[in-house]
Amino acid sequence: MGDRIFTRSLYSSALAAHDCGELNDKGEYVATTGVTRFAEQKARNTGKLDQLVDPSGFGVIRLSLPRVEKMEDGRYKLLVGTPMPIETRVDTTGSMGGNVDIAMKVLPDAFEQWQTVLEGYDIQVATGIFGDVSDPFPLCRPQFEMDPDKIIKQLSLMVPERAGGDLPEDPDLGIFGGAYFCRHYINRIGLKGYDFTVTDAPGRGQISERQLVRVYGEKFLDKIKENGLQFNSRNGIDLNDVWAVLLDRAHAFVIQVGNNSMTRRFWDRYTSSDRVVSIPDVHYLPHAQAAIIGVTEGSLVLNEVADFLVRSNMPKSMSELVANEISKIPVAAQASLPNFSKRPMKGDIFADKPDVWEDKNLWPVGDSDEVLPSGESALAGEDGEESEWL
Amino acid sequence: MWIRGKNGTYEVLDLVAKSKYHRTRLCTHEDNVYLLRITTDAVHNHLLARNAFILSKLKEYSASMEEEYSKKHDGNLNYDLAFPYVVDDFIYHSQGARQVNVLGFKNVDSVSQMIPLSRFRRDRIRPDLPSSAWIFGKLLKTLHFAHQCAVAGQSLKLSNLLIEPSMHYIVVYDWSDAGVHSDGIRPSLIKEEIKEAAQSIITLLGDDLESVCVDEFDQNYVNFLQHLATHGMSNAQMAHEGFYKTVDELCYNPLSYWESGFHDFVTFNY
Numbered sequence: 001m002g003d004r005i006f007t008r009s010l011y012s013s014a015l016a017a018h019d020c021g022e023l024n025d026k027g028e029y030v031a032t033t034g035v036t037r038f039a040e041q042k043a044r045n046t047g048k049l050d051q052l053v054d055p056s057g058f059g060v061i062r063l064s065l066p067r068v069e070k071m072e073d074g075r076y077k078l079l080v081g082t083p084m085p086i087e088t089r090v091d092t093t094g095s096m097g098g099n100v101d102i103a104m105k106v107l108p109d110a111f112e113q114w115q116t117v118l119e120g121y122d123i124q125v126a127t128g129i130f131g132d133v134s135d136p137f138p139l140c141r142p143q144f145e146m147d148p149d150k151i152i153k154q155l156s157l158m159v160p161e162r163a164g165g166d167l168p169e170d171p172d173l174g175i176f177g178g179a180y181f182c183r184h185y186i187n188r189i190g191l192k193g194y195d196f197t198v199t200d201a202p203g204r205g206q207i208s209e210r211q212l213v214r215v216y217g218e219k220f221l222d223k224i225k226e227n228g229l230q231f232n233s234r235n236g237i238d239l240n241d242v243w244a245v246l247l248d249r250a251h252a253f254v255i256q257v258g259n260n261s262m263t264r265r266f267w268d269r270y271t272s273s274d275r276v277v278s279i280p281d282v283h284y285l286p287h288a289q290a291a292i293i294g295v296t297e298g299s300l301v302l303n304e305v306a307d308f309l310v311r312s313n314m315p316k317s318m319s320e321l322v323a324n325e326i327s328k329i330p331v332a333a334q335a336s337l338p339n340f341s342k343r344p345m346k347g348d349i350f351a352d353k354p355d356v357w358e359d360k361n362l363w364p365v366g367d368s369d370e371v372l373p374s375g376e377s378a379l380a381g382e383d384g385e386e387s388e389w390l
Numbered sequence: 391m392w393i394r395g396k397n398g399t400y401e402v403l404d405l406v407a408k409s410k411y412h413r414t415r416l417c418t419h420e421d422n423v424y425l426l427r428i429t430t431d432a433v434h435n436h437l438l439a440r441n442a443f444i445l446s447k448l449k450e451y452s453a454s455m456e457e458e459y460s461k462k463h464d465g466n467l468n469y470d471l472a473f474p475y476v477v478d479d480f481i482y483h484s485q486g487a488r489q490v491n492v493l494g495f496k497n498v499d500s501v502s503q504m505i506p507l508s509r510f511r512r513d514r515i516r517p518d519l520p521s522s523a524w525i526f527g528k529l530l531k532t533l534h535f536a537h538q539c540a541v542a543g544q545s546l547k548l549s550n551l552l553i554e555p556s557m558h559y560i561v562v563y564d565w566s567d568a569g570v571h572s573d574g575i576r577p578s579l580i581k582e583e584i585k586e587a588a589q590s591i592i593t594l595l596g597d598d599l600e601s602v603c604v605d606e607f608d609q610n611y612v613n614f615l616q617h618l619a620t621h622g623m624s625n626a627q628m629a630h631e632g633f634y635k636t637v638d639e640l641c642y643n644p645l646s647y648w649e650s651g652f653h654d655f656v657t658f659n660y
Contacts, residue, residue: 259573278573298435302443303479324540324570327443331436335487388391390402390413390428390485 003067003079006111006123006148014152020104031104035156043137043159050157053128055141055177056217061227062087062177064124064144064184064193066344066354075365076350080122082343085144085184085193086114087250088289089174090282092129092160096200096257100158102282103127107151110286113312117294120345125151130174131161139173139215172203172239173215179246180224180231181216187249188356189363190339194293195250198285200257202266207237239270251296251333255289257282277325280318287312291326298335302327393490395478400492402426406502411437416502417492423500424477425493428485435481435489437566442479442491444541444565449475451539470496471559472532495561498554504561507594508548510657516596518656519608520648523637525553525594526615528560529587530633533580533626536568542575544568546586548593555655581622584629588618596660607646611636 004010012029015021020035043049051057064085068076090099114123124144131138138161142154178195186193212220224231229245246252254267256278267276279288287309294300300308305326309319334340348364355361391402400417406425407414411434417426429435452469459467478492495504507525510516517525529546536542544550544565552561571579592615595602599612614636623629640648 261573264573298481301479302439303446321572324447324572327440328569331439332432332489333436336432336435341487388402390393390415390426390482390488 002147003069004147005080006108006115006146006151008108010148011108011111011152014149015104017149018152018156020152020156031101031107033098033101035104036100036158036160039157040159047136049137049140049159052154053140053142053157053159055139055173055181055215056220058143060216060220060223061181061183062126062141062144063356064182064186065356066185067122067146068350068353070353071349074352076353076361078344078346078348078350078364080146081120081346082122082189082191083124083144083185084118084121085124085126085182085186086196086289086293087126087128087144087178087182087193088196088198088285089128089130089139089141089171089178090285091131091169091171091199091201091257092158093131093169093201096282099198099282100129100155100160102285104152104155106283106286107148107155109312110289113286113290114293117290117297117299119299120343122146127151127155128174129158129160130169130171133170133173133211135161137161138170138211139177141174141177168204169199169201170204170211171197171199172205172207172242173211175203175239175246175252176207176212176237176242177216178250178252179242180227180229182249183227183356184249185354185356185362188354188359189343191334191337191343193250194289194296195246195252196255196289196292197253198255198257198282200260200263202263203239203270205239205266205270207239207242209233209237212237243271251293251330253277253292253329255279255285257285274328274330277322277329279322279325284309284314284318284322287314288322288326291322292329295326295329295331296334298332302331393482393484395480395490395492397478397492400424400426400478419477419492422494423502425474425501427491427493428482429488432487432489435487438479438489438491440568441564441566442476444544444568444570445473445476445493447570448473448536448539448541448565452535455535455538467535469532469535471561472528472535473562473565495552495554495559497557498559503554504552504559505555506549506563507551507553507590511548511593511596514596514660515657516594516602516660518658519595519602519604519611520653521655521657522591522595523611523633524558524653525551525560526587526591527630527633527637528558529562529591530584530626530630532560532562533583533587534630537575537580537626540571540575541565541568542571542579542583546583546590548590551590553655558652558655577624580626581624583622584618584626585620585622588615588622591615592619604647607640607643607648611640 021029022032024030064083067079092099124146126142126144128141137159140158145151254276291305306319306323344364350361351365352361398419400419403416405415412427415426474493477494482490550563552563640646641650
């Protein structure tokens, strides 16, 4: 997999390679609009999505694995850091139809901001889109990638529907995939990745098995079992239940674009009010995501969020509003997980290649997977002597 | 024992309070005595993180309101007397990476002067009606201010209300349950807050309002209190104004023993 991480120059090269960019007045290569035009044309002609973004493609289950390199002595070295999967599914119906172009355009800003709050991690991104069940392709779900070339390629393969349809949209299908069809190293070591659903509309609240077969393939139940999860659809598939499964493996949020009260009520009901963050403008999605991630990781304190957003070029008035929204989320939820301080870092050595299916070799050599009770760390006070536990 | 925060080094003293989620100790820094709250476990860190965030917001808003007010009026709004100020807010990595808030109270030399109102209930001591009235008036003023900042949801139970009797200070102590409602506070939430505040006053009075009435004029205030405890009001400013209308009628009634101006905190055993 190599050890390349996202940089602006690699991004510009990838735009050129995939015919998604053009030179601006300053001589910089920037994303154009209509980056998905070829994919849309092909989908109309073939009736199919490219396998890379077809939710039923590539074995359905999306992987996020540590990038390791075999050393001469047969052991494996971690090249970048603990992989941090960030899955985003973006509404592309109606007024949200241009979101793939926006996602492409803001990608370098997004990465730079994520990198500031996810220091030491290997950021792996899967940005997909969703529409309505009445569309030919209600969901495009890519692989988790860290190489700008592959990320841009996958974005260009999306097929946004853009049409309005009825008011509820269908992110529920994508949320189902996030809940049941991920196998991530970060979960195997007791931590969680990030999952964002970006929409300006309510979902349906119920998912039909027929649609799941349509989107994930006839063997979707086998895939859930393969992933080691339980699933029972006898009483219908309620989004509340799917969301609960998602929360087991991810810090999941709904980012509502705008402030439609009906939309807000829906998502408060099916997730919870501390999982819904409103932003006025989808162009500032990466800023909001970075702030949410920072607060959840504990790398950003609540009182710093507004300033962080302003430094990321969000207008000050908007930063206050968004900071207030973010103040409701579970603060430091990642930092409070038992293995947070034990997560592997760049350069750590593994006895053998980590295996997320057999749960073998998950920890670097010298670490065990035992979790210290929190009281044990109390013995070292500020001056190194035994101190009273406050 | 000393611990180092972001803004200073603190000598940690006696434990003064504990709950399932936090422990509170006295601490000193540069000759001042503050409260040091620390979560019992890192999984509860979000409570004190939010507490510090909300308190900082309230401080910021009170300062800007004070500045605007002073341009056209004499005197001060003094909203910032109604909540603690944050001296420091940090993670104490040496002991389980737990969140710490160091808190002070404006114009209060030592935090040990602040007493939770629940202590009076515990000790079966109740204030007289005029004393309960200034407490309630300050609570309504605080609610009105908080709602102007789009902040709501904090507990108004007696255990969360601190009093400095000689200075007439009532402080809402913990704001970790509060949130910023950027799209407006639901009227039902405002109503519940006002109901809770009124009920707390009734609890402070020993729950038996009939026995605390000295004369027929007291009944007007008691009726107002009971009305708010039962029905609330969807606007704290209106509740505040209604409260003062009721109290002013008592204070300026020559037949009533209520007096305008500063009323000492008067209590009775029951």
